[in-house]
Amino acid sequence: xxxxxxxxxxxxxxxxxxxxxxxxxxxxxxxxxxxxxxxxxxxxxxxxxxxxxxxxxxxxxxxxxxxxxxxxxxxxxxxxxxxxxxxxxxxxxxxxxxxxxxxxxxxxxxxxxxxxxxxxxxxxxxxxxxxxxxxxxxxxxxxxxxxxxxxxxxxxxxxxxxxxxxxxxxxxxxxxxxxxxxxxxxxxxxxxxxxxxxxxxxxxxxxxxxxxxxxxxxxxxxxxxxxxxxxxxxxxxxxxxxxxxxxxxxxxxxxxxxxxxxxxxxxxxxxxxxxxxxxxxxxxxxxx
Amino acid sequence: xxxxxxxxxxxxxxxxxxxxxxxxxxxxxxxxxxxxxxxxxxxxxxxxxxxxxxxxxxxxxxxxxxxxxxxxxxxxxxxxxxxxxxxxxxxxxxxxxxxxxxxxxxxxxxxxxxxxxxxxxxxxxxxxxxxxxxxxxxxxxxxxxxxxxxxxxxxxxxxxxxxxxxxxxxxxxxxxxxxxxxxxxxxxxxxxxxxxxxxxxxxxxxxxxxxxxxxxxxxxxxxxxxxxxxxxxxxxxxxxxxxxxxxxxxxxxxxxxxxxxxxxxxxxxxxxxxxxxxxxxxxxx
Numbered sequence: 233x234x235x236x237x238x239x240x241x242x243x244x245x246x247x248x249x250x251x252x253x254x255x256x257x258x259x260x261x262x263x264x265x266x267x268x269x270x271x272x273x274x275x276x277x278x279x280x281x282x283x284x285x286x287x288x289x290x291x292x293x294x295x296x297x298x299x300x301x302x303x304x305x306x307x308x309x310x311x312x313x314x315x316x317x318x319x320x321x322x323x324x325x326x327x328x329x330x331x332x333x334x335x336x337x338x339x340x341x342x343x344x345x346x347x348x349x350x351x352x353x354x355x356x357x358x359x360x361x362x363x364x365x366x367x368x369x370x371x372x373x374x375x376x377x378x379x380x381x382x383x384x385x386x387x388x389x390x391x392x393x394x395x396x397x398x399x400x401x402x403x404x405x406x407x408x409x410x411x412x413x414x415x416x417x418x419x420x421x422x423x424x425x426x427x428x429x430x431x432x433x434x435x436x437x438x439x440x441x442x443x444x445x446x447x448x449x450x451x452x453x454x455x456x457x458x459x460x461x462x463x464x465x466x467x468x469x470x471x472x473x474x475x476x477x478x479x480x481x482x483x484x485x486x487x488x489x490x491x492x493x494x495x496x497x498x499x500x501x502x503x504x505x506x507x508x509x510x511x512x513x514x515x516x517x518x519x520x
Numbered sequence: 521x522x523x524x525x526x527x528x529x530x531x532x533x534x535x536x537x538x539x540x541x542x543x544x545x546x547x548x549x550x551x552x553x554x555x556x557x558x559x560x561x562x563x564x565x566x567x568x569x570x571x572x573x574x575x576x577x578x579x580x581x582x583x584x585x586x587x588x589x590x591x592x593x594x595x596x597x598x599x600x601x602x603x604x605x606x607x608x609x610x611x612x613x614x615x616x617x618x619x620x621x622x623x624x625x626x627x628x629x630x631x632x633x634x635x636x637x638x639x640x641x642x643x644x645x646x647x648x649x650x651x652x653x654x655x656x657x658x659x660x661x662x663x664x665x666x667x668x669x670x671x672x673x674x675x676x677x678x679x680x681x682x683x684x685x686x687x688x689x690x691x692x693x694x695x696x697x698x699x700x701x702x703x704x705x706x707x708x709x710x711x712x713x714x715x716x717x718x719x720x721x722x723x724x725x726x727x728x729x730x731x732x733x734x735x736x737x738x739x740x741x742x743x744x745x746x747x748x749x750x751x752x753x754x755x756x757x758x759x760x761x762x763x764x765x766x767x768x769x770x771x772x773x774x775x776x777x778x779x780x781x782x783x784x785x786x787x788x789x790x791x792x793x794x795x796x797x798x799x800x801x802x803x804x805x
Contacts, residue, residue: 242562243692244532248717269693270530270721291602311623327699327732332623333602346602371727374696377666405531405692406561409666429778430536430564437562437663444664458769459776491715492746 233391235399235418236519237266241438243405245426246454249487251402252276252496253508254515255362261398263359264387265366266380266414268352273402274366276496277359287367287382289351289375290331295322299343306335306344327372351375354382356390363390377409384414398520407441415442420519421449422478427462435466439475450478450518452511458483478518479511521679523686524799525558525705525734529721531692533713534741534765535559537775539689540568541782545792546685547654554683558675558701559691560643560659560668567778572656574648579659579674581622582637586613590634597626597635618666643671647678655680672700694724702729707803708736709795710759714747723757730758737762737802739795762798763791 238251251273255263265273293306293315302320314328315335322335322344336344352369365387367379384401391399401418404410415421421442425435435451442449451470456463463480470477484504490497498505498512526539536559543555557565566572584597584606591613597606605619606626617640627635642665647657659675661668668691679686690701702708708729712722722738729736738759740750744767754761765771765788774781782788 240531242532242564243528244530269695269698270717270724272530272717272720275716275720309624309628311621327703330621330623331602332621332625333600334623334625334628337600337625337629369695371694371724371731372696372699376693376695406668407663408561408661408668408697410693410695411561412664412666426776428776429567430562430775433564433567434562440663458772462776488715488744489746491717494716 233397233399234520235401236420236422236515237401237403237415237418238422238424239403239411239415239438240405240424241407241434242425242431245424245431246481247424248272248276248402249491249497250422250424250452250508251400253498254400254512255359256496256498257509257512258398258400259362260396261362261400262387262391262396263362263364264383264399264401265364266383266401266410267404268367268369268376268379268383268410269404271366271368274357274364275494276491277364279357279359279364281355281357283356285354286350287352287354287379288348289373289378291346292326292329292331292349293324293335293344294347295324296343297321299341301341303340305338305340309334309338330374352379354379354386356386363394365390377413380404380410380413407437412441412445415447416445418447421447422515423449423451424454425451425466426455427453427459427466429462432462432466432469435469439473450476452478453480455483456480478514479507481507481511521683521686522803523688523705524707524709525688525690525702526709526711527690527698527702527725528692528711529694529725530712530718533718534711535692536564536689537741538709538711538739539687540565541780542792542795543654543687544780545782545789546796547652549793552682552684554655554657554680554686555689556675556679556686557658557689558672559689560661560671560675560697561691563658563660565689566656566658568780569650569656572648572650574646576644576646577674578641579643579645579671580639580641581670582624583617583620583622583640584615584626584635585638586615587634587636588613590632592632594631596629596631600625600629643668645671645675645678655683668697669700672697676704694728698728699732702732702734705734707799708734709799710736710738711741712738713742714740714750719750719753722754722759726757726759735803736760737798740764742767760802762802763795765791
């Protein structure tokens with residue numbers, strides 16, 4: 233089983249546009265949306281949801297106000313400023329509570345206990361015969377990295393059970409926990425960038441992140457013709473770093489039209505669709 | 521001081537574009553503006569301004585260190601750690617610093633007092649002044665560190681108390697780093713784009729800011745001839761549309777080259793002035 237993740241560092245460079253087209257072209261893969269803060273891949277396909285499972289991220293502290301004497305030990309212990317005395321009783325701010333349990337362990341009245349809290353959903357569905365797993369995090373929740381890990385575990389289970397040889401993962405922007413959680417132990421990472429100062433700056437950071445986990449990688453420049461000078465600098469950077477440039481996709485109004493029509497861009501001919509098909513050939517040669 | 525957090529849900533919709541240009545336009549009107557780049561995983565605001573002089577401060581979290589001479593391998597630390605970040609065996613201690621949240625519980629439950637906390641650097645904040653006088657701060661999370669939240673927390677402490685307007689360029693998404701960046705804001709400005717992706721993620725971002733009780737408004741970026749329906753969609757999901765920016769190649773190119781498009785094309789300055797006026801009207805008094 234081979235796993236491929238599409239990431240970008242900078243948001244909005246075209247991760248989901250590429251992932252959606254890869255999914256359409258792959259025909260026999262398990263598709264995972266690991267951008268759980270902003271899961272959009274399902275919007276490109278008519279998805280039939282098969283199961284929806286609650287995701288419990290971690291635990292949070294709850295105070296039994298009848299037993300709380302307002303001694304304030306919990307407030308002193310909490311490193312996350314998540315618990316404070318209010319009118320003589322301890323109150324927990326659930327957005328700040330990281331579930332460490334310190335307050336519960338040291339409450340002299342045993343007035344605090346921890347409870348698992350649902351932080352989102354994991355959904356399993358079907359797109360034109362292929363399994364799709366995605367996650368949805370509740371607004372403002374933490375542990376998005378944990379949700380990504382859960383989505384991937386579910387996807388690997390399906391791949392093993394139904395003998396799929398490919399897992400395609402649409403990753404998260406940034407370099408933090410959801411991103412690293414979407415690339416660990418994968419076989420290849422496709423990094424999508426765009427020709428802007430921000431794109432290049434973020435490309436350098438995501439390359440270092442992928443290198444930290446020692447995963448093979450390649451770069452795609454999306455909308456390369458919007459600013460050809462910067463595109464040339466990105467190509468130069470890739471050459472210097474020895475990173476394979478796997479493809480260049482032109483700016484094409486057809487891409488936005490396809491998203492608005494809720495379909496992958498490769499479903500109709502256009503300059504971008506042509507470039508993405510070539511790119512998919514290159515991905516197959518290198519990865520699968 | 522009036523604090524504006526700029527966020528988006530979906531990445532790449534124009535948070536940095538709006539943050540930098542809005543900050544610059546307000547600075548030009550004579551307000552004391554402090555721009556803070558809270559997208560610590562990918563901070564880009566500084567690219568749009570000339571080189572600046574700054575002070576730098578390391579952001580550290582505390583992680584456990586086990587004194588193996590004192591450790592009796594009782595396993596109390598492992599049993600208590602909610603994050604599976606510490607494991608001991610005879611002659612060895614494994615601390616998974618990436619998983620550690622720095623809560624300090626292991627140090628307190630160790631019956632041998634064998635665990636102390638040592639600092640681990642996870643990022644930095646820089647703060648200073650751009651040529652021209654605008655205050656600026658940025659956070660940067662070190663590569664492969666999982667959480668930008670402590671960096672954003674430190675970044676907020678660099679806020680110039682004499683600033684009249686603080687603009688926080690927030691991370692994408694709708695989870696913990698966004699919550700940290702938006703907490704304490706007087707107003708949240710949500711930047712989205714007229715696509716199903718933009719609308720889906722705007723909905724999540726709106727839910728996050730309303731959960732936090734922060735008043736908000738929406739800017740739709742990259743509007744074109746086929747975008748009209750999306751204005752109605754924003755209103756249907758309970759968003760207040762404060763303005764739209766057109767899709768223009770000249771804006772994209774200025775952005776790509778690291779230029780402030782409102783400075784390159786002054787005809788866009790009134791857009792930001794009107795946007796600010798709408799924010800003062802909609803936000804907390």
